[in-house]
Structure formats: C-alpha cells, structure tokens
Amino acid sequence: MRVNPNPYPDILAAVERTQQQVNTDEQEIASGQSVNVPSDNPAAAASLVQNADQTSQADQFERSLGSIQGEIQSADSTLNSVTTALQQAIALGVEGANGTVSATDRQAIATQLQGIQNQLLSLANLPYQGNYVFAGTATQTAPYVLDSSSPSGVTYQGNTGTNNVTLGSQFTLQANLPGSQLFSASGNDVFLSVQNLISSLQSGIGIGTAVTGVGSALSYINEKQVFYSNASSQLTAQQTYLSSETTQLAEQQNTIGGADLTAVVSNLTASQTSVQAALEAVGQTAQLNLFSYLK
Amino acid sequence: MSSLNASLATALSGLTAEQGALEATTNNVANVNTPGYSRLVPVLVSSDPIVVDPLTLGTGVTLQSVESIRDPLLESQIQQETQVQGQFNSLTSALQQTQDNFTTSSSDIGTQISNFFDSINQLSTDPADLSVRQGVLTAAGNLATSFNTTANSLTQQQNSLDLSVVQTVGQINQLTSQIAQLNGQISNLQNVGESAGSFIDQRTQAIDQLSTLTDISVIPSNNSVTLTTGNGAALVTGQQSFTLQTQLNSSGLHDVYSQGDDITASITSGQLGGTLQARDQQIPAILTQLDTLASSLANAVNGVQAAGFDLNGNAGTNLFTPPPATGVGAAASLSVAITDPSLIAASSDGSTGSNGNAEALYALGSQTIINGQTPSDYYSGVVFNVGNDVSNASAEQTASGLVLQQLNDQRSSISGVSLDEEAANMVQYQSAYAAAAQVVTTINDMLYTVVNMATLTG
Numbered sequence: 001m002r003v004n005p006n007p008y009p010d011i012l013a014a015v016e017r018t019q020q021q022v023n024t025d026e027q028e029i030a031s032g033q034s035v036n037v038p039s040d041n042p043a044a045a046a047s048l049v050q051n052a053d054q055t056s057q058a059d060q061f062e063r064s065l066g067s068i069q070g071e072i073q074s075a076d077s078t079l080n081s082v083t084t085a086l087q088q089a090i091a092l093g094v095e096g097a098n099g100t101v102s103a104t105d106r107q108a109i110a111t112q113l114q115g116i117q118n119q120l121l122s123l124a125n126l127p128y129q130g131n132y133v134f135a136g137t138a139t140q141t142a143p144y145v146l147d148s149s150s151p152s153g154v155t156y157q158g159n160t161g162t163n164n165v166t167l168g169s170q171f172t173l174q175a176n177l178p179g180s181q182l183f184s185a186s187g188n189d190v191f192l193s194v195q196n197l198i199s200s201l202q203s204g205i206g207i208g209t210a211v212t213g214v215g216s217a218l219s220y221i222n223e224k225q226v227f228y229s230n231a232s233s234q235l236t237a238q239q240t241y242l243s244s245e246t247t248q249l250a251e252q253q254n255t256i257g258g259a260d261l262t263a264v265v266s267n268l269t270a271s272q273t274s275v276q277a278a279l280e281a282v283g284q285t286a287q288l289n290l291f292s293y294l295k
Numbered sequence: 296m297s298s299l300n301a302s303l304a305t306a307l308s309g310l311t312a313e314q315g316a317l318e319a320t321t322n323n324v325a326n327v328n329t330p331g332y333s334r335l336v337p338v339l340v341s342s343d344p345i346v347v348d349p350l351t352l353g354t355g356v357t358l359q360s361v362e363s364i365r366d367p368l369l370e371s372q373i374q375q376e377t378q379v380q381g382q383f384n385s386l387t388s389a390l391q392q393t394q395d396n397f398t399t400s401s402s403d404i405g406t407q408i409s410n411f412f413d414s415i416n417q418l419s420t421d422p423a424d425l426s427v428r429q430g431v432l433t434a435a436g437n438l439a440t441s442f443n444t445t446a447n448s449l450t451q452q453q454n455s456l457d458l459s460v461v462q463t464v465g466q467i468n469q470l471t472s473q474i475a476q477l478n479g480q481i482s483n484l485q486n487v488g489e490s491a492g493s494f495i496d497q498r499t500q501a502i503d504q505l506s507t508l509t510d511i512s513v514i515p516s517n518n519s520v521t522l523t524t525g526n527g528a529a530l531v532t533g534q535q536s537f538t539l540q541t542q543l544n545s546s547g548l549h550d551v552y553s554q555g556d557d558i559t560a561s562i563t564s565g566q567l568g569g570t571l572q573a574r575d576q577q578i579p580a581i582l583t584q585l586d587t588l589a590s591s592l593a594n595a596v597n598g599v600q601a602a603g604f605d606l607n608g609n610a611g612t613n614l615f616t617p618p619p620a621t622g623v624g625a626a627a628s629l630s631v632a633i634t635d636p637s638l639i640a641a642s643s644d645g646s647t648g649s650n651g652n653a654e655a656l657y658a659l660g661s662q663t664i665i666n667g668q669t670p671s672d673y674y675s676g677v678v679f680n681v682g683n684d685v686s687n688a689s690a691e692q693t694a695s696g697l698v699l700q701q702l703n704d705q706r707s708s709i710s711g712v713s714l715d716e717e718a719a720n721m722v723q724y725q726s727a728y729a730a731a732a733q734v735v736t737t738i739n740d741m742l743y744t745v746v747n748m749a750t751l752t753g
Contacts, residue, residue, distance in 0.1 A: 163648070
C-alpha cells in the first residue's frame with residue numbers, strides 16, 4: 001500500500017488538539033475550576049447554578065437573621081426592664097399596704113408608681129430602627145398613648161398582627177408579639193394593674209388585691225417573655241445551621257466544579273511532553289527524503 | 296530486415312518518452328505543496344510493432360498519456376464530510392459565543408434572580424424601611440437588565456450570523472461560477488483528447504471549498520460535473536451556474552432563495568447550514584426559554600403584588616411592566632414599572648409593618664411558577680441546554696474532523712506527491728534517457744561505419 005507522503009497536516013492537527021487541552025488545563029489551574037463555561041460539563045454547570053442560588057439564599061438568611069436578632073434581643077431586654085419595673089411596683093404596693101403607712105406616704109408611693117407607669121409606657125413604646133417593636137404590624141406609630149378616659153390610663157393603638165420571617169429553606173420564625181398580647185392582654189393588663197394599684201393607694205382601699213393584680217400581670221409578662229428567649233435560642237441554632245449549610249454548599253460546589261489540580265497538572269505535563277515530542281519528530285523527519293542523498 | 300534508421304527512430308522514441316515522463320516528475324515536484332494537486336503518472340506503452348516477414352520488430356515506446364491519480368469515490372466522501380465539518384465548525388463557534396452569556400458571573404441571570412429574592416427576604420425583616428425597599432427595586436432593575444442584556448446579546452449574535460449568511464451565499468455564487476467555468480475548460484480540453492488534470496484538480500478544490508460552505512450533491516457527467524443543493528436546486532450544470540439569492544423575511548433575517556424558491560430550511564450542512572441552524576433554531580430556542588422565564592416570573596411577581604398593600608395602604612400595583620401576552624420578546628423588554636419604593640406591596644393587611652405579602656413574594660423563589668419549575672431550577676435548565684448544545688456540537692466537530700483527516704490521509708496516500716518516489720522516478724527516467732542516448736551514439740557509430748565502408752568500395 002502506498003503511504004501518505006504528507007503526514008504533516010495530521011501531526012499539526014494532533015499538536016493543535018493537544019495544545020487545546022493544554023489551554024483548557026491552564027485555564028483550570030488559573031481559575032481552580034473545572035467548569036469554566038457550561039459546555040465543560042453541562043450537568044455540573046446546571047448544578048453549580050443551583051448551588052450558587054442556595055449559597056446566595058443561605059448568605060441572605062444569615063443577614064436577615066442578624067436583622068431580626070437585634071430586634072428580638074432588644075424586645076427581650078425590654079421585657080426584663082418591664083419585669084424589674086413591675087417588681088418595684090409590687091414592692092411599693094406591699095409597702096403601701098402596711099397599715100402603719102400614713103395617707104400622705106401612700107400618696108407619695110402612688111406618685112412613685114406613676115413614675116413607674118410612665119417608664120412602662122416608654123418601654124412598651126420601644127422603637128427599634130424606626131419601628132415600634134410592640135405595635136403588632138402597625139410599626140410606624142407608637143402603640144401606647146396616654147388616655148385619661150381609659151381605665152388603664154393608656155390606649156393601645158397598634159394592631160394584633162404578627163410577622164413571620166423565612167430564615168431558612170425549612171425555617172420560619174414569628175418575629176414579634178403585639179402589645180395586645182403583652183401589656184394589654186385582657187385579664188392581665190399591665191397598665192390597668194398598675195393603674196388599679198395607684199388608685200387603691202390613693203383611696204387606701206383594696207391595696208392587697210391590686211398588688212395581687214400586678215403580681216399576676218408580672219407572671220403573665222414573664223410567661224410571654226419565654227417567646228422571645230425561645231426565638232433568640234432558635235435564632236442561634238439556625239445561625240449555626242446556616243453556617244454549616246454554607247460550608248456544606250461550598251464543599252459541594254468544590255466537588256462539582258473544583259479543579260482536581262493534581263490530575264490537571266499531571267495532564268498538563270503529559271500534554272506538553274507530547275507536543276514537544278511531536279514537534280521534534282517533525283523537525284527530524286522533515287529533513288529526510290531521497291533528493292537529499294542524490295548528489 | 297531491420298534498418299539502422301529504424302533503430303535510430305526507436306532509440307529516439309525512448310529519448311522523447313523519458314523526457315516526457317521526466318516532465319511529469321518535474322511537475323509533481325513543483326506541485327508538492329499545492330493543495331488538492333493529484334500526482335501525475337506517465338503512461339508509457341510500447342509502440343505498435345512492424346512485421347517484416349518473418350520478423351516482428353518493435354518500434355520503440357510512446358508516452359500515451361500523463362494521468363492524474365485520483366479516487367472519485369474518496370473525493371465525494373471527502374466532500375460529504377467537509378460539509379459536516381463546515382456545519383459543526385460554524386455551529387460550534389456560534390454557540391460558544393452564546394454560552395458566554397450563561398457563564399456564572401456577578402451579572403448573569405441566575406445570580407440576579409438570587410439577588411432579587413434575597414432582597415425580598417431582607418425586606419421581610421423590615422418591611423417599612425425605605426432603603427430596604429429601594430434595595431428590592433434595585434435588585435429588580437438589575438434582574439431586568441440582565442435579561443435585557445442577555446436577550447440583546449443573543450439577538451445581536453443572530454444578526455451577525457445573518458450577515459454571515461449573506462456573505463456565505465456570495466462566496467457560494469463565486470465558487471459555482473468558477474466551477475462552471477472550469478467545467479468549460481475541462482470539456483474543451485478533453486474534447487480534443489488533451490489531459491485536463493490540473494483543471495480537474497482546481498475544480499475538485501473548488502468543490503471542496505463549496506462543500507465547506509453548504510450541502511451539495513455532485514453528479515459527474517461527461518467531462519463535467521453537475522452540482523445541486525442538498526434538496527436538488529441546481530447550482531451548476533455544464534458551463535452554466537445558477538446564483539443563490541438572499542431576501543429579507545418578516546423577522547428581519549435573510550432567507551436563501553434558488554430561482555425564486557425559498558430553500559433556507561433545506562440547507563442543513565456546510566458552514567451555511569451550521570450558521571442557519573444557530574440563527575434559526577438554537578438561538579431562538581434559548582431566547583424562547585428566556586422569554587418564558589422572564590414573563591412567568593414577571594407575571595407571578597405582579598400577581599402577588601396585586602394581592603398585597605403598599606406602604607401607603609393601597610392595593611399593590613405591577614412591579615414589572617406586564618410582559619407581552621405571548622411572552623415573545625419578554626426577556627428583551629423586561630423592565631421595572633415603579634420607581635417609588637413605597638409602592639412595593641410588602642403588607643398583607645395594609646398595615647405598614649406587615650411582611651405577609653413580602654413573604655408571599657419571597658416564596659415565589661421556591662415555587663414551581665415557570666413551566667413546573669422554580670425560577671432558579673428553570674434557569675439552571677437553560678444553562679444545561681446551552682452547555683449541552685455547545686458540547687454536542689463540538690464533539691461532532693471533533694469527530695467529523697477526525698473522519699475528514701482520515702479521508703484526506705487516504706486521498707493523500709493515493710494522490711499525494713511523494714518526494715522519495717519522484718526522486719526514484721527521476722533517477723529511473725534519467726538513466727533510461729542516458730541509455731537511449733547511448734544507443735543513439737552506437738547507431739551513429741554504426742552508420743559511420745556503413746558510410747565509410749561505401750566510400751572504400753566506391
């Protein structure tokens with residue numbers, strides 16, 4: 001059989017193919033990624049799109065969680081202050097209930113209690129970054145205003161709305177309790193109980209009952225405070241989960257699209273050697289033909 | 296009885312024939328690097344003998360012809376494969392440009408979809424905050440821009456492919472007219488019994504080039520070839536060529552016409568076939584997917600907007616300008632309908648701090664609102680399709696390249712000029728020439744002897 005007398009196009013094509021592989025390998029090494037364009041591995045490229053979306057979501061959940069966490073902590077510590085204020089009110093009430101206290105002293109105690117009531121009002125009107133935390137979802141107006149016509153001395157202007165915030169693909173957290181469930185819950189109205197104590201101190205009648213009323217409002221608040229401490233610990237747990245999810249997603253991303261550098265570098269070396277060998281072969285055979293020997 | 300004169304004539308025929316054979320070698324050596332050149336082989340035959348009773352005497356050698364060595368079947372296979380190669384070359388390079396739009400970056404559609412839903416998640420934590428609301432509008436704007444940019448880039452690519460269609464048709468017309476002309480030259484030569492080897496080589500070369508450009512059928516006939524397109528529209532018959540025309544269609548792209556018939560859809564291979572495939576099938580398919588994604592997403596977001604209340608307590612209005620009802624062009628025209636961040640309907644009950652509707656908007660990101668898939672999953676499907684198209688086309692390109700290379704090797708092993716072979720031939724012809732010359736010298740001596748002998752006796 002007659003041999004193809006011109007093998008150079010083949011050799012060049014082979015060199016070109018190897019060179020292309022060299023370029024791909026170099027790109028992989030430079031980027032650290034085995035999927036640099038979708039055609040490198042279409043299925044992996046599609047998985048990477050989903051991975052990037054999940055990673056972006058997880059990062060956002062962490063940011064959102066941070067925003068919510070501040071508000072929850074602020075509400076929690078405010079309820080601590082409410083507890084302290086109510087404990088003071090009870091102490092004052094117990095002091096006023098003592099039969100040896102004069103009417104003038106009871107008046108003075110009542111005045112002190114009015115100070116506490118003002119403090120409670122400002123605690124219930126807690127703002128957090130421009131929003132009233134205990135206003136339900138009517139967050140742009142202060143939930144409690146002084147109202148002398150109301151038996152409790154205040155009126156609740158907020159609503160009963162609550163917000164649920166998605167902070168994970170499987171995790172939604174209720175982020176607030178409205179004032180109507182905290183300070184002005186029917187039967188356990190904080191303001192009413194304090195107002196009753198003030199009135200009873202002023203009149204000297206039913207102080208003990210009024211103190212008991214404040215006491216039950218206090219235990220109600222403590223009960224409700226569990227909501228915030230629960231939320232707080234749920235957030236902490238979710239934060240841990242999200243950061244492990246982020247790590248997992250990064251690992252997954254690396255498994256799908258990361259370059260196997262050891263393999264790539266060894267391929268690269270092999271390719272370079274083969275290009276060099278092919279070129280050397282061309283260089284040597286090119287000088288050989290019968291004409292060279294006819295002298 | 297033989298004569299010295301007859302022997303001299305016989306020796307001379309050897310000189311002439313070897314000289315002619317050497318010319319073939321010379322031509323082969325000169326064309327060693329000419330693409331498409333088929334080597335020449337001299338066909339030497341012994342001349343008709345004469346009968347001088349009782350002897351039959353040879354009268355020397357004749358250079359009957361100089362043949363070009365080629366395999367027509369192989370050449371037709373090469374032309375077929377060249378068409379496939381041309382198709383996948385242009386398809387691959389077109390699609391590789393396309394997929395650049397779908398490579399993960401900070402501004403690709405996938406990233407912007409994530410950013411958009413992320414911004415809504417942030418809004419959910421503080422629905423009344425204007426700067427957070429502005430963040431949602433900005434993310435929606437970026438999302439619209441990424442759809443616009445990608446769709447426009449695909450359309451632009453379609454237009455530049457269209458330009459290449461027109462240019463390729465021009466090249467095809469040039470080649471067919473050249474082939475028709477060569478047909479004429481070949482039949483003129485062959486009609487007078489001359490060898491038309493080099494013209495046939497040129498024609499083969501031109502047909503190869505034409506095969507790179509489009510799908511053709513080559514029908515050899517007497518001294519000439521007839522060329523048609525894949526579906527039978529005439530390109531060349533004898534010395535006449537038929538031009539292809541291009542004409543703008545309703546979508547602003549050029550269709551290819553042959554003598555009044557639209558043959559665009561029937562052109563499937565060659566560079567023109569690949570270009571048309573990318574322009575008319577692959578890129579429009581991707582655009583349609585983007586339109587589906589853009590319009591379904593915009594409609595879903597607008598639908599949820601309408602169910603909620605903005606910061607002023609009014610019912611929500613469209614966040615995105617409603618996409619065209621058919622969805623066609625939705626990606627290119629996607630835009631944000633509002634500039635006032637307070638108009639985002641985050642509230643589900645009209646109160647400023649409610650995030651109920653923001654949560655509903657956010658939930659769209661994980662709902663199967665795009666042809667049964669979530670937005671991000673649908674987009675990842677688009678990326679898969681684009682990547683798969685490129686990877687298939689480039690695999691076909693590589694495969695056909697290897698087949699073509701093998702076929703070319705075969706052609707070269709049949710038709711290619713080997714310098715070793717030519718050197719050997721040269722030596723062979725040269726020594727035969729020298730031998731014939733030696734014979735002439737000898738006969739010359741013999742004639743001299745005869746002449747001198749006559750002088751002596753005279």
